[in-house]
Every structure is written in C-alpha cells, then in structure tokens.
Amino acid sequence: MRIIFNTLLVTIVISALNGCFFSTQDVQRWDIELQGTTSFALSRDARFALLYSKEHHLVLWDLTENQELASLGEQDPEANTVSRIRISDNGRFAVTATQMNFAVWDLAWTQAEGLWSISDGLIRDIDIASNGDQVLLGLSNGKAIYVNLVTGRRLEFLAHNEKVNSVALAPNGRFALSGGNDYKAYLWNTNTGQILHTFEHEQRVNRVALQRDGKYAFTSDGGNQAMIWDLASGEEISQLSSFSRQLIFSAARFSDDGQYLTTGTPSGRLMVWDALTGKQIERFDVEPLKDTRPPRAVVYDAAFDSQSRVVSATSAGIAQAWEVDY
Structure with missing residues (x-):
C-alpha cells in the first residue's frame, strides 16, 4: 500500500512539474468564424x-459589444x-498582408x-506604427524593410543573412525588432x-515582441530559448522557465x-508568464478547430483586456477570454 501511495504521489508531482494540469474553461467566448480563419488579430486592449x-x-x-462592425471585403482584386494581420498600438489602424x-x-x-x-521576397511578418503611416516587413530574402507610406x-x-521570421515595430515607429533564421534578433x-x-x-528565431514603452523585448527560437531583455542595457532579464x-x-x-507576457503556440496552448x-x-488550451484531426487550433494573437483577463484569437475563428490568477 505504501508503495502504491508513493508511486501515486510521485506521478502527481511529476505531472504538476511538467504542467499537465491546465484549464480548458474560458469565462467568455466569441464564435465568430466557425469555418476557421487564416489570420486573426486583436487590438492591444482586446x-x-x-x-x-x-x-x-x-x-x-x-x-x-459582441457585434460585427464592418465587412472590409477582400484585400486585393x-x-x-491574408496570412498576417496587425492592429496598431492605439487601435486606430491595421495592416493586412498576403505573401x-x-x-x-x-x-x-x-x-x-x-x-x-x-x-523581391515573400512577406513572412508585418507590423504597423500607431500613426498608420509606418510599416515594417520581414521577408523571405533576409530583408527587414521599413517604409514610411506618406513620405515614400x-x-x-540587411543585417540578417537568412529569412526574417518575425518583426515588431515600436508604436512611434522609431525602433524595430527583427528575428530570423540566422539565430539572431536585432533591435535597430x-x-x-x-x-x-x-x-x-542557439536556433532560428521565430518570434519577437516589444513592450509598448520600449522597456523590454522578447525573443524566442525553435528550441526552448525564450528570453526577455532590458532594452536600456541589452542585458537578459529572464528566460521563460519550462520543462518542454x-x-x-x-x-x-x-x-x-x-x-x-502572454504567448500562444501553434498547437493551441495559451500561457501567461x-x-x-x-x-x-x-x-490554457484553446478551443480546437471543428472536425480537425488531431483537434487543435493555432493561437494567432493574445492580449490583456481591461478586466485583466487574457483573450486569445485562433485559427478556429474563436476568441476566448481567460481569468488569470496573478
């Protein structure tokens, strides 16, 4: 009996350490496009x-208000x-992109x-400044391109020598963060x-993000290196701790x-750090796309709302709000 109890206890501890206990219960949801989406973005306040x-x-x-505001139609003739969407930090503008x-x-x-x-390349990621005039693109040819659409x-x-996978533009448009297959992320x-x-x-950088006031940056690669940096000093503040x-x-x-920091994964996991x-x-595990095997949904975006909840937006065409115990 003691052996069984000890075995059960060890199993529970290991499961907890590996994060196997997670919530699938949202507190609010919006079933917007149940046939699925190819891109889905949230405003900063969700x-x-x-x-x-x-x-x-x-x-x-x-x-x-839980209502459709407008049908914008097709992006091009x-x-x-559309594979990428970003809403500006102030919520006024958005940029959408095909390849x-x-x-x-x-x-x-x-x-x-x-x-x-x-x-001269395929668009892999994109971002937009709050004034709607400045856009940042990450391309398959290794270029990150900043464009002022008003002045031209x-x-x-050109610091990257391989594909640029992820970009982030400061709300004022003055600073850019780009990460690519060359194992590097640059703030410029x-x-x-x-x-x-x-x-x-140590591996290809596939996700970057900037804190809106320019204090911190986030960079992560295809392995398990996911770091938060102090932009004043360039020093590492923390590394996301996971047994994955x-x-x-x-x-x-x-x-x-x-x-x-909130993150989402291609396998439908939403995390808060x-x-x-x-x-x-x-x-949390988000609602999977209906009739998919295996059942899953890509988390395209996530944001903190005014109620201190985290809201996810996924390829299942569903937005979900989650309570966070800070």
Whole structure:
C-alpha cells in the first residue's frame, strides 16, 4: 500500500512539474468564424478583432459589444489569402498582408488607405506604427524593410543573412525588432538602420515582441530559448522557465506595464508568464478547430483586456477570454 501511495504521489508531482494540469474553461467566448480563419488579430486592449476567412474575407468585430462592425471585403482584386494581420498600438489602424502585398486600413472609417506590392521576397511578418503611416516587413530574402507610406522613404535592413521570421515595430515607429533564421534578433533604429542591440540564440528565431514603452523585448527560437531583455542595457532579464523540449510560439504580447507576457503556440496552448522572473503563471488550451484531426487550433494573437483577463484569437475563428490568477 505504501508503495502504491508513493508511486501515486510521485506521478502527481511529476505531472504538476511538467504542467499537465491546465484549464480548458474560458469565462467568455466569441464564435465568430466557425469555418476557421487564416489570420486573426486583436487590438492591444482586446476590444477589437480583425480576422480573415475565405468565406467572409476581412471582418472587423467589437468584442465588448459582441457585434460585427464592418465587412472590409477582400484585400486585393485577386482575393489572395491574408496570412498576417496587425492592429496598431492605439487601435486606430491595421495592416493586412498576403505573401506578395499588404494593405493599410483606417479602422475608424473602416476603409483601406492603400495597397502596396512587394516584388523581391515573400512577406513572412508585418507590423504597423500607431500613426498608420509606418510599416515594417520581414521577408523571405533576409530583408527587414521599413517604409514610411506618406513620405515614400524606404529603409532596407540587411543585417540578417537568412529569412526574417518575425518583426515588431515600436508604436512611434522609431525602433524595430527583427528575428530570423540566422539565430539572431536585432533591435535597430528605423531612421538610421543602426543596430542598437544584438540578441543571440542557439536556433532560428521565430518570434519577437516589444513592450509598448520600449522597456523590454522578447525573443524566442525553435528550441526552448525564450528570453526577455532590458532594452536600456541589452542585458537578459529572464528566460521563460519550462520543462518542454520546445517552446515554439505563434504569438507573444507584453502587458502594458511589461510585468507580464502572454504567448500562444501553434498547437493551441495559451500561457501567461511573469516577465521579470520567467515563471509561468497560467496555462490554457484553446478551443480546437471543428472536425480537425488531431483537434487543435493555432493561437494567432493574445492580449490583456481591461478586466485583466487574457483573450486569445485562433485559427478556429474563436476568441476566448481567460481569468488569470496573478
């Protein structure tokens, strides 16, 4: 009997340490596009959502009022699939991208500001400044390109020598963070192209994020290196602590004050972390896409709302709000 009890106790402890106990119970959900989406973005406060599906194209939602605000339609005349969406830090503008072109939208007027094409590489990631005039692209040819759409100024950042997988642009458009297959992430000045900090990884960098006030940066690779950096000094603050062999993220966002980080994975896991210690605070499994085998959904975006909940947006076309025990 003692042997059985000890074995059971050890099993419980190991399971807890490996994070096998997690919640699947959301506190609110929005079933927006149950046929699935190819991209889905949230505003910083998780009030607005912009998503793309093949059936309904681009649709803007108000999650607080639980209603559709506008159908924006197709991005381009060829109805190419939108694979990337970002909403500006102030929630006023959005940028959407296929592999070959991108469009900027004024969400207040629910209309497009313009459509631009890229000819020298495929778009792998994109971001937009709060004024809606500045865009940052990460391309398959190793370039990170900053564009001022009003002045026409274009800066090609050429420090990466392989594909650029993830980019982040400061709300004021002055600083950029890019990560690529060359195992490096760079923080650089969009006025001069000067590298301010270089963050080294052991594998390909696949996700980067900036805290909105420019205090912190997040970079993660295809292994289990996921770090938070002090942008004033360039020094590491913490490394996300996990027993998983891989920590591959499809989404990452800091809370406004930078104290917390939320991440999402391609396998449907949503996590909340203490940014200063790297300790995992919460972990949830999102609703999978209907009739998929194995059942799962990609977490495209996540954000902290005004009620201190975390809201996830996934390929299942569903947004879910989760209570976090901080």
